[in-house]
Amino acid sequence: MPWSREKHIKYEKEIRKKAFLLFSIEKEKQGCAMCGYSKCGACLDYHHVNEKSFRISAKAFYYMTPRTLEELHKCILLCKNCHYELHYKEGELE
Numbered sequence: 726m727p728w729s730r731e732k733h734i735k736y737e738k739e740i741r742k743k744a745f746l747l748f749s750i751e752k753e754k755q756g757c758a759m760c761g762y763s764k765c766g767a768c769l770d771y772h773h774v775n776e777k778s779f780r781i782s783a784k785a786f787y788y789m790t791p792r793t794l795e796e797l798h799k800c801i802l803l804c805k806n807c808h809y810e811l812h813y814k815e816g817e818l819e
């Protein structure tokens with residue numbers, strides 16, 4: 726069977742799903758660095774403590790290049806509540 730566009734889209738979707746799942750599981754294992762929340766990976770974000778080069782997405786995490794790993798080392802894992810609270814205190818919105 727030739728490599729159709731449809732097949733490619735389906736493949737991309739599956740990768741994204743897998744990546745998202747893996748990313749969530751990994752985050753749940755770590756939990757929030759401030760309050761310890763670890764119930765749902767989708768509610769946990771990597772927050773940049775040091776200078777930010779790029780946002781760590783599920784896909785970047787899945788492919789884990791040395792660049793992503795380096796970026797990950799600049800981050801702490803926080804739940805949405807702690808994350809927003811921290812940014813609010815710092816007077817930033819992102």
Ligand SMILES: [Zn+2]
Pocket residue numbers: 757758759760761762803804805806807808
């Ligand atoms: Zn938290």
Ligand SMILES: [Zn+2]
Pocket residue numbers: 771772773808812819
């Ligand atoms: Zn942040």
